[in-house]
Amino acid sequence: MRFLTDIIFDKASFNIPTNYRRDIASLLKESLKRTSPELYNRFYGDKKANPTKPFTFSVYLPNAQSIKGKDKNYLKISDDASNLRAALFISSYDPIILINFYNSLLNISDYELFGSVIELKHFRLLQEISFNERVALFKTVSS
Numbered sequence: 001m002r003f004l005t006d007i008i009f010d011k012a013s014f015n016i017p018t019n020y021r022r023d024i025a026s027l028l029k030e031s032l033k034r035t036s037p038e039l040y041n042r043f044y045g046d047k048k049a050n051p052t053k054p055f056t057f058s059v060y061l062p063n064a065q066s067i068k069g070k071d072k073n074y075l076k077i078s079d080d081a082s083n084l085r086a087a088l089f090i091s092s093y094d095p096i097i098l099i100n101f102y103n104s105l106l107n108i109s110d111y112e113l114f115g116s117v118i119e120l121k122h123f124r125l126l127q128e129i130s131f132n133e134r135v136a137l138f139k140t141v142s143s
Helices: 020-035 037-045 095-106
Strands: 002-009 014-017 055-060 065-068 073-077 085-092 111-113 116-126
Touching: 002 095, 014 020, 020 037, 020 055, 020 095, 020 111, 055 095, 085 095, 095 116
Parallel strands: none
Antiparallel strands: 002 085, 002 116, 014 073, 055 085, 065 073, 111 116
């Protein structure tokens, strides 16, 4: 199972570090900590055990420009109002875990991400894809 939600940023223009996935992981951890502490402790409670997580996530940043800075590289989100969003995909084989993420992300408010307060909107359950052939062609959103 998988779902998609839109991350809406409140700033008109800002920079995103190239290691932005770490910040998204922090958002997911914080959402679980606030609303589902038992699941948070199962995945993140014992730092030495570091269990395999039965979920994955990806982020799509439409129209983000890669900028090579003097000291570090970053992604720039432009002033265009339609660009002030990102898509967050979360997938898991376990529907209980996905439901917990859905409920926990619904309750996130006033969370700061990349120096911008975010709002999560438009949660959509995505259709499962069935494979009927032995060979499959995959299209990715990375550049």
